[in-house]
Amino acid sequence: MISQAEALQLIRVKLSDSRWRHSLGVAMTAQGLARQHGENPDQAYLAGILHDYARDLPESELLALARCHNLIEDEVEVLVPDLLHARVGSWALRRELGIDDEDLLAAVEYHTLGSEKMSKLAKIIFLADMIEPGRRPYPGLENLRRLCSADLDKAMLVGLESTISHCLERGRLLHPLTVRARNAFLLACQSRTPRM
Ligand SMILES: [Fe+2]
Numbered sequence: 001m002i003s004q005a006e007a008l009q010l011i012r013v014k015l016s017d018s019r020w021r022h023s024l025g026v027a028m029t030a031q032g033l034a035r036q037h038g039e040n041p042d043q044a045y046l047a048g049i050l051h052d053y054a055r056d057l058p059e060s061e062l063l064a065l066a067r068c069h070n071l072i073e074d075e076v077e078v079l080v081p082d083l084l085h086a087r088v089g090s091w092a093l094r095r096e097l098g099i100d101d102e103d104l105l106a107a108v109e110y111h112t113l114g115s116e117k118m119s120k121l122a123k124i125i126f127l128a129d130m131i132e133p134g135r136r137p138y139p140g141l142e143n144l145r146r147l148c149s150a151d152l153d154k155a156m157l158v159g160l161e162s163t164i165s166h167c168l169e170r171g172r173l174l175h176p177l178t179v180r181a182r183n184a185f186l187l188a189c190q191s192r193t194p195r196m
């Protein structure tokens with residue numbers, strides 16, 4: 001398994017300066033959230049460093065890799081190939097670096113679109129990506145930061161709804177996985193709320 005130091009070096013040369021800083025921010029945020037929520041902070045740090053492994057690949061290459069290795073799950077990904085960087089990144093981490101930590105690979109895969117079947121680590125990486133200190137402020141960011149410490153499922157619901165609103169406001173396509181994930185977290189949160 002790759003060490004944190006090796007991963008840091010690798011990502012330093014693989015990504016642009018701004019994405020490198022973003023990856024560091026995600027790693028440190030994920031490490032903190034893991035400590036707060038009883039997860040492995042080292043695994044969360046490593047997943048944070050590696051989560052955007054394929055982020056700087058050109059769209060044509062993302063699409064070619066995804067087509068070649070049967071990684072496309074929905075037509076939206078063909079129309080917006082940037083969305084593939086998470087699933088292609090997870091695939092490449094296994095193939096190129098020999099990473100076999102399934103929880104880490106799934107966390108990388110789900111960090112952009114979300115999923116109905118997210119582990120605690122996957123939630124932490126998804127949310128750390130949205131709230132890391134270098135994120136440009138957006139409506140609801142401070143509330144989301146607070147929720148991340150208090151309740152990961154509520155934070156996921158708010159994070160997914162914020163992602164969906166962002167797409168709607170800009171006239172962008174919605175990915176069905178994101179909608180399904182939002183519905184799953186809504187139901188999970190509702191089932192925990194006592195009815196009056
Ligand atoms: Fe990403």
Ligand SMILES: [Fe+2]
Pocket residue numbers: 022026051052129
């Ligand atoms: Fe990211």
